[in-house]
Amino acid sequence: MRKRDIVFILFFICVFLFILLPHASEWPDGLERVAQDKGFLHKTENAGFSLGSGLFGTLLLFLLGVGMGLLLKNKRP
Amino acid sequence: MHIPDGFLSASVVLSTCAVSFGVLGFCLKKAATRLKDRMVPLMGVMSAFIFAAQMLNFPVVSGTSGHLIGAVLAAVLLGPFGAVLVVSVVLIAQCLIFQDGGVTALGANILNMAVLGCLSGYFVYKAALWRKTHGCILFGVALASWISVEASALAASLELAFSGIVPLGMVLPAMIGIHALIGIGEAILTCLVISFILKVRPDLMYSDS
Numbered sequence: 001m002r003k004r005d006i007v008f009i010l011f012f013i014c015v016f017l018f019i020l021l022p023h024a025s026e027w028p029d030g031l032e033r034v035a036q037d038k039g040f041l042h043k044t045e046n047a048g049f050s051l052g053s054g055l056f057g058t059l060l061l062f063l064l065g066v067g068m069g070l071l072l073k074n075k076r077p
Numbered sequence: 078m079h080i081p082d083g084f085l086s087a088s089v090v091l092s093t094c095a096v097s098f099g100v101l102g103f104c105l106k107k108a109a110t111r112l113k114d115r116m117v118p119l120m121g122v123m124s125a126f127i128f129a130a131q132m133l134n135f136p137v138v139s140g141t142s143g144h145l146i147g148a149v150l151a152a153v154l155l156g157p158f159g160a161v162l163v164v165s166v167v168l169i170a171q172c173l174i175f176q177d178g179g180v181t182a183l184g185a186n187i188l189n190m191a192v193l194g195c196l197s198g199y200f201v202y203k204a205a206l207w208r209k210t211h212g213c214i215l216f217g218v219a220l221a222s223w224i225s226v227e228a229s230a231l232a233a234s235l236e237l238a239f240s241g242i243v244p245l246g247m248v249l250p251a252m253i254g255i256h257a258l259i260g261i262g263e264a265i266l267t268c269l270v271i272s273f274i275l276k277v278r279p280d281l282m283y284s285d286s
Contacts, residue, residue: 001115001118001119001122001281006118006121006122009122009126010122010125013125013126013129014129016129017129017132017133020133021132021133024132024133024134024135024142025134025135025136025142026134026142027134027136027140027141027142028140028141028142029078029079029134029141029142029143029144029259030078030137030141030143030230030252030255030256030259031078031079031080031233031252033140033141033255034248034251034252034255035084037251038243038247038248038251040084040237040242040243053175054129054132057128057129057132057170057171057174057175058125058128058129059125060170060174061121061124061125061127061128061166061167061170062121062122062124062125063121064121064124064166064170065120065121065122065123065124065125065163065166066117066118066120066121067121068120068124068162068163068166069112069116069117069118069119069120069121070117072105072108072109072112072117072159072162073109073112073114073117075105075106075109076109076110076112077109077110
């Protein structure tokens with residue numbers, strides 16, 4: 001994977017988030033819904049991501065992932 | 078399917094943590110022996126992609142949504158051990174930085190989505206791969222994606238039931254039922270990404286050799 005490809009993919013993910021995040025479903029997910037229906041949902045806060053945290057997280061996770069890859073590379077026997 | 082704080086009993090918290098972090102240590106060792114140089118940037122890209130994709134909830138039935146877990150997507154590209162690590166990093170960051178998923182439930186969430194999701198998914202994918210045609214690969218990916226979501230839902234149900242928060246007979250059918258639908262979404266999204274990769278960069282697919 002060339003540097004140009006990586007920058008392109010990250011940019012693509014960010015654009016995707018920018019477009020799709022406002023349209024992401026606000027409904028509870030499968031587990032939350034079951035917890036609601038079966039009456040064990042004690043007031044859990046829904047995280048509610050903002051676009052800012054999404055973009056920040058995407059770049060952060062890229063760095064963490066590469067960092068882990070480099071760590072593994074150093075540990076390679 | 079991120080379990081929040083307050084759902085799990087102390088014994089379930091401790092036992093899931095012990096299993097998860099034990100498996101993570103094993104995966105770190107195994108992944109290091111199988112790592113190829115080209116996988117280093119791919120681990121970063123996959124972490125970023127799965128994090129972003131997990132934010133995008135799609136509606137499944139009225140009043141319920143689901144999101145991609147990405148376990149099979151990661152496993153098909155990074156192998157089972159690298160995938161467990163990547164999905165775990167995403168879950169750890171979500172939990173500690175973005176308050177998605179409980180801190181006490183982190184072990185359980187890693188066990189359900191990363192460990193069981195990736196390993197069960199990769200096993201099914203390999204078992205379904207009797208020919209290396211694109212159609213066969215995509216069938217394996219779809220089946221593996223659906224089963225990985227159901228495996229995670231099954232494990233989450235067991236953890237909730239063992240915690241004494243809800244009887245198993247009540248939570249299991251509900252979780253398996255709703256995640257059968259969410260699993261279809263997972264299968265479709267994973268197939269879309271993999272079919273794109275098969276077209277443009279088939280060399281990125283993981284192989285044991």
